[in-house]
Amino acid sequence: MERLTIDAEYLADILKSLFAIPSPTGYTDTIVRFVSGELEKLGLTVEITRRGAIRAVRRGKDSRGARAVVSHVDTLGAQVKYLKDNGRLELVPIGTWSARFAEGARATIFTEKGSYRGTILPLKASGHTFNDEIDKLPIGWPYVELRVDALTRDKDDLDRLGIEIGDIVAIDPQPEFLDNGFIVSRHLDNKAGVALMLAALKAMQDADVETPVASHWLFTIAEEVGVGASSIVSPEVASLVSVDNGTSAPGQNSSEFGVTIAMADQTGPFDWHLTKKLVDVCKYNDIRYQKDVFRYYRSDSASAVEAGADVRTALVTFGVDASHGYERIHMHALRSIAELITAYLTSDVEIKRDFQQTGPVTGFTRQPTGKARQELSADVETEEIDDPDHPHSAGHA
Template identity: 40%
Template sequence: MNTYPDVTETKQLIKELVTIPSPSGNTKKVIQFVESYLQNLNVETNRNRKGGLIATLPGTNQEEQRMLTAHVDTLGAIVKEVKSNGRLRLDLIGGFRYNSIEGEYCEIQTTAGQVLTGTILMHQTSVHVYKDAGKAERNQENIEVRIDAKVDSAEDIRKLGIEVGDFVSFDPRVEMTDNGFIKSRHLDDKASVAILLQLIKKIKEENMTLPYTTHFLISNNEEIGYGGNSNITPETVEYLAVDMGAMGDGQTTDEYTVSICAKDSSGPYHYELRQHLVELAKTNDIGYKVDIYPHYGSDASAAIRAGHDIIHGLIGPGIDSSHAFERTHESSLEQTEKLLFHYVQSDLVSY
C-alpha cells in the first residue's frame, strides 16, 4: 500500500501544473495535461462546452452524489494595445493589481501559436530618466510589456505576429525549499488541483468504492467568476470547492493547516457541512483553521448564484500573498489531502 498523502508527489504535480501557462480564457493545454493524467488512471472523464474537465468515480449510492472542484485557470493578461513605442499595453484577467506583476517575466502567445517572451515594466522605470519612477501610479496607462525582440514601433510588433487579444501569462518562478515551502505564482488554485489528482489516484490505486458517486470538476473560468456554475448533476447533494485559504491581518488561516471557510463575500457557506468538516478534522487529528475571506468568491458560491439546489462548502491549503507571488507549506497540502480523503468516505450531512 502506498503512503498517502505523498507530499513529494503532490509538490511535483504542482510544479508541472504551474509551469503550464493557463490564464482564464486560454486553458486548453493544462486541461489536456490533467485529462491525460486521469486517463492514465483509467478514470472516466468528459469535457464541458466551456472547456472544463469532469471526472467521475462511481459510488455505492448513485441517487445522491457529491461534486468536488478546483480550478486550473489563473490570473493573466491580454494585449489591449500595440503601442507605437514598440511595447504592449495590457488588460488584466482576474482580480489583482498591476503592482503585483511589475518586473515579472512573461510570455505572449500569438493567435498563430507562436510564443514570445518579455518583461512587464513601468514605462517610467529608469530612475536616471524619470524623476517620478517611484511615485508614478502602477496602472494600465503606465505598465507595459517590453518584448524580447528588436521592435521600435507598432509595425515591428505586428510583424512578429502579436496583435490585440493575444494572451499574456506570467512566469511562475516556482521554487521548493528544503524546509518544505512552495513559492510560486498560481498556487491559486493549481495546488488544489494537484491535491485532487492525488486523491483520485489514491482511490483508484487502492480500488476503493466511495459511498456516493463523486464527480471532480476541474474548472477553467473561476478567476472570472463562472468556472463551476454548470454541469452539476441533479443528483448532486454536496458541492465542495477546494481553493486557497486567504491569509492576512485578522485571518486565522496559516500555511501549515487546512483552511475551512465559514463565509466569504458571497455570504456564509452551509453551516452543517462546515461543522461536518470540522468534526472530521478533529476526529482524524487534522490541523485546521476556520476562517472568513472578506474579498473572495469560489466556484461553490458561483454554483449557488446559478440557482443549484446544493449544500456548498469551501476548504483549501493556506496560501500567503494571494494573487501575487504566493507561498504555502507542504504541511498545509498534507492536512488538506487528509481532510478530503476522510470527507469523500463520510456520510452526507442532513438536509
C-alpha cells in the same frame, strides 16, 4: 472515514508539471488536456464540456446524493489592450490582481503566429534616465507596459510580428520548492488545489476504497473571472466542496499549515451542515484545521449556486501569503486538505434526504436553536435539566 496516506512526492511532481503549463483564463486547452490525461491514468473516465471544464466520476455504492470536489485550472494573466507607438504593449489584467505584482514579471504573449517572450515594466523603468521619478509613478495597469523580446521599435513592427489586440499574456510562475516544505510561486491559486485533488484521488485509487456515494472530480476553467462551476455540476450532486486558496494576512485566521475551512465569503455563509461535517471529519482524524471568513473573495461554489445548482456548498482552503501576488504556501496544508478529502468522501452520508432534489419536510435537517450548555458553578446541582426555559438548560444542540 479514516484519512488515507497522501503521496507527497506525487503531489509535488504534479504541481511542478502544472506550473510548467501556462493557463490564464481564456487559454486553458493545454492544461485541460494534461489534467484529463492524469485522471485517465488514475483510472477514471473523463467528460469535457464544450469550453473545457472537466468532470470525472468515481463510482460509489449509490449514484444518488453524489459528492463533488472542485478546483480551477485557470490562473491570473493579462491581455493585450493596445499596440503602442513605442513598440510596446498596453495590458489589461485577466482576473483581479494588482499591477504592483506585474512590474518586473516575465511573460509569454500568445499570438496566432506563435509566442513571444517579454517583460512587464513600469513606464519609467530606468533610474539612470528618470532619477527619482521612478519611485513617484502611480501604481496601476495604465502605468505599466510589456516590452517584447523582439525588434519592436514601433506599432508597425508589432503588426509584422502578428501581435494583435486581445492576445493572451501568461505570467511566469517562477516556482521554488524549498527543503523546509514551503512553496513560493505565482499561481498557487489554484494549481495547488488541482494538484492536491489529484493526490487525494491517487490515494483513494491506490487503497481501492469504496465510498457510500459517487464522487465527482470537477475542474473548472474560468473561476478567476467569476464563471467557475456554473455549468459543470450535474443534478445528482448533493454537495459541492470547493478547494482554493485562503488568505493568510493580518485580520484573517487562515494559516499556511493545516486546513482552513471557510465559514463565509462575500456571497454569504456556506452550508451549515456540510461545513460542520468537514470540521467533524478533521476532528475525528486529527487533521489540523482553523476557520476563517473572507470578505473580498468568492470561489467555484458561488458560481455554482448563482447558476442555479441546488447543492450544499463548502470551501476548504490552503492559507496563501500574498494571494494573487508572489504567493507562499506550505506542503503541510496541501497534504492536510488531501487527507480531508479522502476522509470526507469515504465517510457515511448523514442526510439521506439529499438523495432527492425535493421532498416533504420529513427528514429535513435541523440546526441547533436551544440555549448553549453552560458550565455550572459548584453551588448548582449538576443533574440533567429538561426544562428548555430553565436558565441552565442544555437545550437541544
